[in-house]
Amino acid sequence: MSQIQQDPDNTHWPDSNSEVASQDTGRLIYASICSIDGPVLDEMRRIRDHAVHNNDKFGIRVALMHRCGWFVEWIEGPPDGIRDLLARVSLDTRHRSLKVVHESVGKPRLVKPWIGSIAEPNESTGEFARRVMALHERHLKGKGFEPSSVWRSLCSPLPGHVEVAAAREGSYQRVMMMSAARTDAFSLLQWVANREKRPVVHRRFAGAARDALDVESDYLDLPDQALQGRRLIANARKGLAMGMTHAFLPDYAAVVLVMDSDAGRNEGLLERILTACQQVHHQPVIIGLGANGWFSGALRASAEARGHRWIEARTGDDAPDLSTQWWALRQALDGLAGT
Ligand SMILES: Cc1cc2nc3c(=O)[nH]c(=O)nc-3n(C[C@H](O)[C@H](O)[C@H](O)COP(=O)(O)O)c2cc1C
Structure with a gap:
């Protein structure tokens, strides 16, 4: 292992374009039930190894979160690339019941090919599932929130029903x-x-x-x-x-x-x-x-x-x-x- 910097200060992205692009990009978020039996962290590392290699090639950037027995993946990049990734990921047996909760074209937020995270589960799997379904329904009706708001509604939600929490979100x-x-x-x-x-x-x-x-x-x-x-x-x-x-x-x-x-x-x-x-x-x-x-x-x-x-x-x-x-x-x- 190479020398680890305790306090690295490199804030530049791999493509060395040191500002978030101003052009709009494709954005998609899905949630899926995790089917992994063993330690999630080990499997996340394996996913990272594929993701870093593949995503960079196709101009895709993702944030992946594991929480309450679910995965949430936020993907940005060219819409074709997102569709291809979704098709590939849908076949993966490490998760199931994949639900798209956001899809749009707009401002990019993600700046690296991969960020993975694990959050403490502070609600039940059932409560989390209700949150996913409410956002999925909303998405199907074409009434989605911005991706950062959808991500937070799943990964770091405010207390209360998803609709109330998401509406309140912006004024916090x-x-x-x-x-x-x-x-x-x-x-x-x-x-x-x-x-x-x-x-x-x-x-x-x-x-x-x-x-x-x-x-x-x-x-x-x-x-x-x-x-x-x-x-x-x-x-x-x-x-x-x-x-x-x-x-x-x-x-x-x-x-x-x-x-x-x-x-x-x-x-x-x-x-x-x-x-x-x-x-x-x-x-x-x-x-x-x-x-x-x-x-x-x-x-x-x-x-x-x-x-x-x-x-x-x-x-x-x-x-x-x-x-x-x-x-x-x-x-x-x-x-x-x-x-
Ligand atoms: C929750 C989850 C998220 C994933 N995210 C990505 C990803 O962002 N990029 C990627 O290439 N593979 C991702 N994978 C892995 C793919 O499903 C697939 O195993 C991998 O792309 C195959 O890579 P390969 O063609 O290099 O063998 C993910 C898998 C799971 C279960």
Whole structure:
């Protein structure tokens, strides 16, 4: 195995076209019941090996998720290529009862030939199946939602019936948190979850590279906060290198940079976040979260130079504890939501 970089910073896609294409593309999402008996992770790795090889050749990009005994695959690329892949995949005995829940032509979101993920099952297989059927019916009536919304309705749903959840989806305040050092964003998310007595959902993502480390992404729903509810998503820095963060970045109202006492780390991570935003043509508000002495004119200047609003969530003179971090962040987020 080659040397694994703990904190890789390569945000370029394999085709080295460093921005999401502006031309429309074919988009399809299906859900299928997983028929694998043994460990799903091993089989996902085998699927990845075929997918990386085949998908790149045909200009296809996919995100595959396993959750609640189901697979969900989001495919983008030329419509002919999507149809061919679907025909091939339909014959695969590792899954069955394949249902298309979205098909359209529109803006691309996926930037790598393959992203795989496994999410903790936090609802029953029956509940998941009802969600799939509701989206399938909606698709057949020609009343589909956007692909990112359909994907989330299946893979990270808001509580409640799929129709209600999907309609509410767009008005949620979505906030991504990433820490300049250690796993501080995850610790903060867990602390808020304990305080608010709400569950954290854990997911693991894997990229196309054989030796890429798994990337964690946790989220927490706070339905009573902001105007229509708030979701906090903690992402690992490594997520910036494998395309997962990019796919959902356009839906975030704000990105929180959980800062560190090391100025170089703060500046380095901000630069990577700004580059990713540029690649997906999105300018969320950037919130710096940290002690007074950690802020600098350079951070503000970098964010503003790329057209982002920069907000300082200051925690005071000392290195902050989690409670002080949440107090400062909550004020900034409430201010953004107008509450
Ligand atoms: C849920 C699921 C998703 C899959 N996704 C892909 C994919 O994106 N691309 C791909 O080439 N094969 C994918 N496969 C594997 C194909 O069904 C098939 O085994 C493979 O394409 C055959 O590759 P080969 O022609 O190189 O032998 C998937 C299989 C399953 C069960």
